[in-house]
Amino acid sequence: MRVNRFVSELAAFSGEAIFNPYRDRCDVYDRADAPAIRRANLRHMLSAAIEGGASTLWVARDLGYRGGRRTGLALTDEAHLEDARLMMGGARFRRATRGPAMAERTATVMWETLLRIKEPVMLWNVFPFHPHEADEPMSNRSHTRRERDRAQPFLYDLLDLITPQKVIAVGRDAAAAMEGFGVPVEPVRHPSYGGQTEFICQVETLYGLSPLAQAAPPARSHALL
Structure with missing residues (x-):
């Protein structure tokens, strides 16, 4: 019931230049x-995180037009819905769009790393919607401070639902936004704009993973439900 109420409250949110x-x-x-x-999709993700005891929450800035805008899942594009299912213990995720599945560069790096962790991880955004430029719905922009303040209750509710032991903030904006929530936060570099190698190394350190060059490549499947 708490998961359903949370998703219903998200669905009631609206704003200018926000999808x-x-x-x-x-x-x-x-x-x-x-x-x-x-x-x-989001209900299945939340339920799997709660039932699977996801101890870590990854938080990025906002949904992108190639990823979460289409899937409803943070840091997850359509090319990695099957990977999300595997990580979350078989949770059922479906495509909501027509035509070819769309991939997002950031999501690709994220999921190559997430599959190496071999435990459920809850994924979220400080602003859990897709902010875009006016009259350009297929663009990305950073949410404003006012928009973040309006959406902040969702983050409090999510932390109460998931009760993570640790939060990994992906990027400086996410790290700054997570201050003051009373949960240990580990900031990592965002993998975009040349940060891929540093991001991977930081996550390897946090999870005690072998360096990528020594690790066997994970089995990959992109079958879509």
């Missing part, structure tokens, strides 16, 4: 029932 994947439908790419599919 809410849990209530809004893209006329170009989305299926007719896309918002409902994305709400179900």
